[in-house]
Ligand SMILES: CSCCC(=O)C(=O)COP(=O)(O)O
């Protein structure tokens with residue numbers, strides 16, 4: 177088995193979700209279709225609620241920023257024209273969400289709404305999050321060895337907690353010391369990793385970030401974070417240069433902690 181030695185200065189392991197802890201197929205074939213199939217009904221049911229209105233406001237603000245993009249879908253403000261007005265706005269939000277999802281956008285606005293929509297499915301037991309078999313045993317071992325384990329995903333913190341709280345492995349939320357999402361910054365920006373280190377209270381070089389996406393690995397590395405690229409079934413392929421440049425693992429069990437036995 178290939179073994180990757182974790183540098184002695186590392187005290188925090190920061191994990192991506194999609195393509196790292198969890199198969200991309202679970203996100204693409206289960207989580208995302210749930211949103212597309214249910215968004216209209218969800219908006220119609222929850223429209224009057226404060227949380228839903230906040231989600232719509234955030235999406236509208238994002239739509240204004242996206243106005244220059246090809247195919248962007250604007251979300252009109254209420255004009256006070258009753259039910260017809262509401263149905264028109266709901267349709268615009270549905271079209272905007274579907275447009276953003278067709279591009280796999282990682283905007284905070286989209287991720288916030290998605291998290292709220294998944295809540296009902298997870299808490300009712302209609303959905304259970306999938307984790308690769310090596311994830312839970314490895315995380316337990318790291319924590320026993322004194323490592324802190326944090327999550328950094330584009331999925332909202334609320335959605336992350338739903339996944340860890342309702343997984344095929346049971347409720348594994350207690351295995352995580354904390355969560356970060358795009359509210360701290362985007363995963364392709366190195367400043368996000370500096371902010372994460374500062375929020376945890378450590379130096380960037382105390383962190384090892386595991387991700388399947390090399391642009392994220394590159395941004396983290398620029399901030400002096402240690403990185404390893406995770407190669408999982410269904411992940412996007414890597415170029416020969418990427419395969420040579422990055423430390424690669426295919427399972428969390430390939431990480432060797434000098435402090436553990
Ligand atoms: C709570 S993760 C749900 C999946 C998701 O919405 C997503 O964007 C995953 O992105 P990641 O940064 O984990 O690759």
Ligand SMILES: [Mg+2]
Pocket residue numbers: 192193194195196387388389
């Ligand atoms: Mg990922």
